[in-house]
Amino acid sequence: MFSPPTSREVVQLFPLPARKRRLEGLYLSESLPPPAAGAPALVYANFVTSLDGRIAVTDADGATRLPEGLTNPRDWRLFQELQAHADCLVTHGGYLRALASGSLGNVLQVGLGADGADIARWRADRGMTAQPAVAVLSASLDLPVPDSLAAHRQPVHVLTTAAAPRDRIEALGEAGFDVVVTGPGPWVRSRDAVEVLAGHGYRRLYLQTGPRMLETALRDGVLSRLYLTIGHRVVGGECFDTMLRGAVLGEAGAVRLSALYLDEAAGGEYGQFFACFEAG
Numbered sequence: 595m596f597s598p599p600t601s602r603e604v605v606q607l608f609p610l611p612a613r614k615r616r617l618e619g620l621y622l623s624e625s626l627p628p629p630a631a632g633a634p635a636l637v638y639a640n641f642v643t644s645l646d647g648r649i650a651v652t653d654a655d656g657a658t659r660l661p662e663g664l665t666n667p668r669d670w671r672l673f674q675e676l677q678a679h680a681d682c683l684v685t686h687g688g689y690l691r692a693l694a695s696g697s698l699g700n701v702l703q704v705g706l707g708a709d710g711a712d713i714a715r716w717r718a719d720r721g722m723t724a725q726p727a728v729a730v731l732s733a734s735l736d737l738p739v740p741d742s743l744a745a746h747r748q749p750v751h752v753l754t755t756a757a758a759p760r761d762r763i764e765a766l767g768e769a770g771f772d773v774v775v776t777g778p779g780p781w782v783r784s785r786d787a788v789e790v791l792a793g794h795g796y797r798r799l800y801l802q803t804g805p806r807m808l809e810t811a812l813r814d815g816v817l818s819r820l821y822l823t824i825g826h827r828v829v830g831g832e833c834f835d836t837m838l839r840g841a842v843l844g845e846a847g848a849v850r851l852s853a854l855y856l857d858e859a860a861g862g863e864y865g866q867f868f869a870c871f872e873a874g
């Protein structure tokens with residue numbers, strides 16, 4: 595038996611044997627494999643969830659937010675380490691609107707600030723661009739594109755469908771964004787999105803999206819890895835979001851555990867699991 599982990603450590607519960615691991619570098623040191631044979635890109639996603647599967651709750655005043663206590667600096671560190679591997683971050687219109695309204699913080703750049711210096715170095719050492727490109731999925735094209743993307747010279751690709759308002763497609767094109775109409779719509783299919791982005795040479799795509807994109811990624815079999823932070827907390831609530839909506843997934847929803855870490859030092863009185871599942 596080993597001594598209890600320090601505040602800088604987590605316990606690797608799987609694969610066995612159990613051992614202590616340093617939190618910082620846990621996901622940076624992972625070797626994300628190249629895309630599977632025949633797959634245009636490696637696609638991975640990350641969610642933070644409660645024990646009862648809540649990823650967001652809606653207040654009495656109608657505002658939707660991440661469940662209280664589920665995010666913390668340790669989860670944030672690993673979120674950034676996953677970003678470090680990405681050639682392209684995939685986000686969506688809902689996030690850009692939440693960012694513009696101030697209800698969510700900025701997660702479109704990686705390795706900024708003193709606590710991200712090692713992540714910036716990690717990318718530079720591997721010959722990666724300082725910042726990943728950004729793909730924005732949107733059906734409505736109601737997109738307040740943040741200035742930070744131009745400030746950090748990040749290529750921006752807007753992916754939509756033929757059902758989107760024509761005037762907005764034109765306006766975004768005139769504003770200099772790469773706008774790609776992928777299919778009839780109303781929603782962009784993950785398979786189409788991956789093909790478009792792989793066509794730009796992006797081999798690692800990090801889905802920073804929500805239930806809608808996760809659903810199509812699982813149904814289309816394009817998701818390779820699903821990272822979960824599972825807070826040791828039951829959230830409840832009348833109105834909430836979970837990782838997925840829509841019809842039952844069946845076999846497309848089967849995933850295989852590849853790593854599980856226990857983090858007892860998450861802050862406050864409760865801990866969290868960091869889990870990684872192989873999909874597809």
Ligand SMILES: NC(=O)c1ccc[n+]([C@@H]2O[C@H](COP(=O)([O-])OP(=O)(O)OC[C@H]3O[C@@H](n4cnc5c(N)ncnc54)[C@H](OP(=O)(O)O)[C@@H]3O)[C@@H](O)[C@H]2O)c1
Pocket residue numbers: 640641642643648649650658659660686687688689731732733734735736754780781782783784802803804805806807810835
């Ligand atoms: N805990 C977590 O890890 C986590 C992770 C993700 C989200 N969340 C939270 O969960 C709640 C719901 O997530 P969400 O806002 O991401 O919901 P969502 O329903 O998956 O996406 C919201 C919007 O993004 C655009 N979009 C998403 N997928 C698209 C596709 N395939 N094609 C075209 N447009 C697409 C659409 O906006 P437009 O067409 O109108 O532009 C859509 O209405 C939010 O409160 C969010 O903050 C939590």
